[in-house]
Amino acid sequence: MAKRIGIEVSLAIADAAKLADVDVVAAYPITPQTHIVEHLAELVANGELDAQYIPVESEHSAMSACLGASAVGARTFTATAGQGLELMHEVLYVASSMRLPVVMTVVNRALSAPLSVWGDHSDVMAVRDTGWIQIFVENGQEAIDNVLCAFRIAEDEKVLLPVMVHLDGFHLSHMIEPIYMPEQSEVDQFIPPYKYPLPLNPDKPVTMGAFAPPIIYSETKMAQEINLRASKKVILQCWSEFGSRFKRHYSPVESYHSEDAKVLLLTMGSFSETAMTTIDRMRKEGREVGLIKLRLWRPFPFKEIRQAVKDAEVLIVLDRALSFGGPGGPVCSEIKAALYNEDKKPKVVSFVGGLGGRDITADGFEEIINRGIEISQTGSEQEFEMFGVRE
Amino acid sequence: MEKYAIYVPRLVTKKEIFAPGHRACIGCGEALAVRLVCKALGQNVIMVNATGCIEIISSQLPYTSWRVPWIHTLFENTAAVASGIEAGLKVMTKKGRRSPQDVKVVAMAGDGGTSDIGLQALSGAFERGHNFLYICFDNEAYMNTGIQRSSATPYGASTTTSPAGKISIGQVTWKKNMPAIAAAHDIPYVATACPSYPFDLMAKVAKGVATRGPAYIHILSVCPTGWRSAPDLTVRLGRLAVETGVFPLYEVEKGKYKLSFAPSQLRPVQDYLKLQGRFRHLDKDNIRIIQERVREEYSRLLEKAA
Ligand SMILES: Cc1ncc(C[n+]2csc(CCOP(=O)(O)OP(=O)(O)O)c2C)c(N)n1
Numbered sequence: 125m126a127k128r129i130g131i132e133v134s135l136a137i138a139d140a141a142k143l144a145d146v147d148v149v150a151a152y153p154i155t156p157q158t159h160i161v162e163h164l165a166e167l168v169a170n171g172e173l174d175a176q177y178i179p180v181e182s183e184h185s186a187m188s189a190c191l192g193a194s195a196v197g198a199r200t201f202t203a204t205a206g207q208g209l210e211l212m213h214e215v216l217y218v219a220s221s222m223r224l225p226v227v228m229t230v231v232n233r234a235l236s237a238p239l240s241v242w243g244d245h246s247d248v249m250a251v252r253d254t255g256w257i258q259i260f261v262e263n264g265q266e267a268i269d270n271v272l273c274a275f276r277i278a279e280d281e282k283v284l285l286p287v288m289v290h291l292d293g294f295h296l297s298h299m300i301e302p303i304y305m306p307e308q309s310e311v312d313q314f315i316p317p318y319k320y321p322l323p324l325n326p327d328k329p330v331t332m333g334a335f336a337p338p339i340i341y342s343e344t345k346m347a348q349e350i351n352l353r354a355s356k357k358v359i360l361q362c363w364s365e366f367g368s369r370f371k372r373h374y375s376p377v378e379s380y381h382s383e384d385a386k387v388l389l390l391t392m393g394s395f396s397e398t399a400m401t402t403i404d405r406m407r408k409e410g411r412e413v414g415l416i417k418l419r420l421w422r423p424f425p426f427k428e429i430r431q432a433v434k435d436a437e438v439l440i441v442l443d444r445a446l447s448f449g450g451p452g453g454p455v456c457s458e459i460k461a462a463l464y465n466e467d468k469k470p471k472v473v474s475f476v477g478g479l480g481g482r483d484i485t486a487d488g489f490e491e492i493i494n495r496g497i498e499i500s501q502t503g504s505e506q507e508f509e510m511f512g513v514r515e
Numbered sequence: 516m517e518k519y520a521i522y523v524p525r526l527v528t529k530k531e532i533f534a535p536g537h538r539a540c541i542g543c544g545e546a547l548a549v550r551l552v553c554k555a556l557g558q559n560v561i562m563v564n565a566t567g568c569i570e571i572i573s574s575q576l577p578y579t580s581w582r583v584p585w586i587h588t589l590f591e592n593t594a595a596v597a598s599g600i601e602a603g604l605k606v607m608t609k610k611g612r613r614s615p616q617d618v619k620v621v622a623m624a625g626d627g628g629t630s631d632i633g634l635q636a637l638s639g640a641f642e643r644g645h646n647f648l649y650i651c652f653d654n655e656a657y658m659n660t661g662i663q664r665s666s667a668t669p670y671g672a673s674t675t676t677s678p679a680g681k682i683s684i685g686q687v688t689w690k691k692n693m694p695a696i697a698a699a700h701d702i703p704y705v706a707t708a709c710p711s712y713p714f715d716l717m718a719k720v721a722k723g724v725a726t727r728g729p730a731y732i733h734i735l736s737v738c739p740t741g742w743r744s745a746p747d748l749t750v751r752l753g754r755l756a757v758e759t760g761v762f763p764l765y766e767v768e769k770g771k772y773k774l775s776f777a778p779s780q781l782r783p784v785q786d787y788l789k790l791q792g793r794f795r796h797l798d799k800d801n802i803r804i805i806q807e808r809v810r811e812e813y814s815r816l817l818e819k820a821a
């Protein structure tokens with residue numbers, strides 16, 4: 125049976141990659157991801173993990189080396205954050221387009237300038253359309269569970285797509301939490317050995333990464349889109365099997381006291397835990413409020429979101445990133461797009477907050493909810509409201 | 516070298532691993548070099564290609580010229596992709612997940628992909644000591660995108676971004692010495708080559724790929740389109756580059772320089788320059804400056820090889 129241990133979330137993630145018996149880790153250090161890759165280097169140095177650790181000279185090379193390793197059929201893992209994710213940008217598209225199932229944890233961090241090592245979701249939003257499967261987690265247990273699931277999903281022959289597991293920098297990555305680490309035998313049963321169907325191999329030469337003239341490019345992109353959408357089925361199966369094996373259950377959209385709620389708050393990542401406290405408190409006071417947590421960011425769970433919010437009157441979305449000069453929060457604009465053609469839908473109010481490591485407390489969430497209700501009644505001239513900003 | 520030439524071709528495989536039917540321009544020195552490289556490598560290889568002429572002429576979906584496993588991802592990351600492949604093969608062989616045949620990893624890029632945008636990734640891979648051969652096909656500009664200058668473009672050459680004009684002679688900087696940069700990483704094998712000397716080139720490729728650790732071969736590849744030269748002069752121009760001392764052939768083995776071909780007397784650079792439209796605008800003074808520089812660099816090389 126798995127033991128429950130107190131461990132820093134970053135270290136637990138590295139241990140999860142070890143349980144998955146990764147073959148190649150190529151990584152470059154950046155706060156707040158460092159503890160993950162340091163611990164992996166340590167595991168390799170001590171002979172506890174039989175893998176090649178490539179201490180590359182940049183994140184661009186980290187992801188590029190991951191492409192190469194994955195293309196010869198090695199199970200490949202990396203981690204990054206903020207600027208590192210941005211430096212990888214063009215390489216991310218290649219991983220998904222060439223169907224190389226790399227697994228990466230992104231320790232979400234704000235983007236320069238001004239430099240900030242602290243957490244928000246600006247880095248994630250900039251790589252939204254790179255074709256990766258993207259999963260958000262809110263605590264340490266969810267992080268390691270989903271890193272394990274990520275390998276299984278990515279490497280499934282029906283999927284063969286890279287997966288990002290997002291966790292909040294510092295707010296989650298540096299916490300010491302009680303976590304059930306599965307036994308090696310349990311993980312071995314859950315994650316089958318990796319067998320890439322068409323690796324680079326002289327016995328059976330393949331050409332990978334040929335260029336596409338206009339006559340064929342659209343077809344390759346549509347095939348990729350169909351493939352990413354179809355991956356949802358495998359993701360759901362994976363979580364369902366994980367649930368029956370490990371008794372911890374995950375779904376694309378998760379609800380907390382939302383069934384009869386007139387007002388819903390929507391969050392992603394570790395802030396959901398604080399928001400739950402707020403919901404508990406307000407429920408005690410008789411308020412009809414609930415919480416929706418968006419776990420699966422890509423492929424976007426349209427059906428589940430519509431189902432989860434359809435009976436509410438107001439939906440307040442908190443984004444931790446800003447689309448400059450645009451609709452405000454990127455998550456909110458996607459939610460609005462998903463609901464626009466629905467007959468029955470709540471009024472949607474957009475908040476941006478928690479930028480660059482700024483905390484939002486339980487009181488803060490109560491303020492957001494109350495102000496959101498007010499805006500839903502009075503309307504607002506602004507596309508969004510920035511929470512807690514000093515003017 | 517000449518007298519062996521009668522016999523050596525018989526020893527070279529007839530098999531074309533770089534298949535004919537690719538889309539290179541007539542007289543392309545890069546395509547010729549790749550063909551020879553492939554013959555020297557054999558089929559137990561995995562090739563990693565940067566964006567550039569070679570990639571574009573050989574891989575238009577749904578066709579391919581590659582009879583060996585081949586991967587292209589981006590422009591500047593070829594050495595990093597090769598690092599990942601090498602590491603992946605190593606660990607999977609160790610874990611018994613693939614049969615332990617000694618597959619060679621060969622990376623290829625143009626002069627732009629090597630000495631400009633890909634230099635950081637290449638330096639990193641050299642420093643980490645991956646077991647791979649990296650080949651730079653140097654046609655002295657960004658040809659794939661339309662003859663823009665690179666740091667390997669020679670002084671005085673007119674390109675689309677270093678055009679000769681009323682107040683400019685074209686490229687005003689001297690060619691970056693990429694083989695010296697490679698050698699400065701203390702890797703076990705560095706060489707220069709040119710397809711105009713096919714057996715020398717193939718011998719160096721065979722040596723480079725047999726080297727344990729990183730190996731680097733810098734191949735001068737005449738580009739009639741970019742150099743504004745006659746397509747039937749490609750082989751001749753390669754020879755002239757060597758005979759004038761503009762592009763000497765040498766090896767650096769474990770830090771020791773060795774000339775592969777030492778003409779008793781260098782031909783005047785004018786013999787080489789005059790056949791190329793990219794140098795057409797140069798006057799006597801410009802050519803004298805180039806001549807002095809070539810002599811100076813060549814004597815420095817002789818000193819190193821002494
Ligand atoms: C990041 C990035 N910047 C620019 C380009 C455009 N580009 C593609 S190939 C190329 C030039 C290639 O030159 P070189 O490496 O010398 O190879 P050649 O085509 O001359 O053989 C350029 C600038 C690109 N593909 N990617």
Ligand code: SF4
Pocket residue numbers: 538539540541542543544545546568572654658659737738739740741
């Ligand atoms: S532009 Fe030059 S290098 Fe490119 S295919 Fe044509 S001749 Fe060869």
Ligand SMILES: [Mg+2]
Pocket residue numbers: 625626627652653654655656657658
């Ligand atoms: Mg070039």
